[in-house]
Amino acid sequence: MHAPPSVFEASGPSTASSLAVSFSAVRAQTERLVKSLGAEDCQLQSMPDASPAKWHLAHLTWFFETFILEHFEKDFTPFDPGFRVLFNSYYYGVGDKYPRPKRGLISSPSLEEVLAYRAQVNQRMLETIARVDAHSTPEEQAEFAQLVTLGLHHEQQHQELILTDIKHALSFNPGRPAYARRWPLAGTHPQPVSWVAYPGGLVEHGFDAAQDGAFAFDNETPRHRFFVAPFKLADRLVTNGEMMAFIRDGGYQRADLWLSMGWDWVQAGQHALPLYWQAGDSAGDAGFQNFTLQGLVDVDPNTPVCHLSYFEADAFARWSGARLPTEFEWELAARALPKTPQGNFVENAAFHPLPLQENKPGLPMQMFGDVWEWTQSNYNPYPGYKPWEGLVGEYNGKFMCNQFVLRGGSCATPQSHIRASYRNFFPPDAQWQFSGLRLARDTSF
Secondary structure, three states, rough: OOOHHHHHOOOOOOHHHHHHHHHHHHHHHHHHHHOOOOHHHOOOOOOOOOOOOOHHHHHHHHHHHHHHHHHHOOOOOOOOOHHHOOOOOOOOOOOOOOOHHHHOOOOOOHHHHHHHHHHHHHHHHHHHHHHHHHOOOOHHHHHHHHHHHHHHHHHHHHHHHHHHHHHHEEEEOOOOOOOOOOOOOOOOOOOOOOEEEOOOOEEEEOHHHHHHHHOHHHOEEEOEEEEEEHHHHHHHHOOHHHHHHHHHHHHOHHHOOOHHHHHHHHHOOOOOOOOOOOOOOOOOOOOOEEEOOEEEOOOOOOOOOOOOOOOHHHHHHHHHEEEEHHHHHHHHHHOOOOOOEEEEOOOOOOOOOOOOOOOOOOOOOEEEEHHHHEEEEEEOOOOOOOOOOOHHHHHOOOHHHEEEEEEEEOOOOOHHOOOOOOOOOEOOOOOOOOOOOOEEEOOOO
């Protein structure tokens, strides 16, 4: 797999040719992700929070048709008027929407028809890109390019969701089918944790075009000052082996380690292991196996732990005598790393976190890729935050309640999609994303 072109990282406005190339690359990447899936696989919906791959394919096309072609295409005619409701996700400004928990019941249109929908809209979009470039004012061209770029980043978000959702769906199959060929885990040795100290202070926080590229979601803005107390950050992610120690020490049975809501969550769901883990006689020396996109494998103790809820991450941090970092601490540390994020992203086609291969003394490692890192920060607006104008203003701001921020991207995230200012967010009980943790500690002033 290949990353989309660097239009997302350009410092100046996109040209029509670069926009067309990026549009085609991102759209093709989505279809590569479902190429190994059958129509039956693409129909599966395993829980209300997940969606069938077929719905993702259609919704992503609906986004371009509804928000761009409807406003910029000459003599606009929808592919199918019924799709406006059927594939609307949560945009109340657009109109009615089909109930999310019932998306798996949509047998028609077929996967073949959805792919035909994508192909037609792709062609119409490329024609519209060329027409806007030739016949529109610079202001209209800038507005158009901004919407297309938003649509491409939106599609990259759903590329990750396609992988997380199909993994959840396939996990219910007793045959434990593999989405991809199992990868050979390189032999690694346990890496001890070191702590990187930061003095803190009054720091600039949020999206910075000079460091982060030309695009950001509205929830990454505006850039503002924030006081960060001195702290230490673990130089690596928490591993499966450390999670095994937590489990064997009765971590899931100790109410004192859990937030009240977290302990209720443990009791109500009878949670005793991370999502996709199982214990058994055939689980190898480690004693556990877990379901991956490569099928059922032994849990590797040196690989970063993933598919943890916020509740589990917080409880593990307490058990460790540490805490989760704030998103401000995480971003401060990430700013000391190279401008272009490096790590295990979806382009590696591992589709799973990988063990740490090398140490870099004095620097935090695996800050990008592998797993989304839970922070202790509530998902709130930054001071002076304003949603985008128009219908796309419903994109982020409406979810700023009862969610926690995650940072850094995962093994299912496209590399060109992530940056130091990027804010992901999920409710505290969410497990099906590739979510893990890094520890933090307070230091004295």
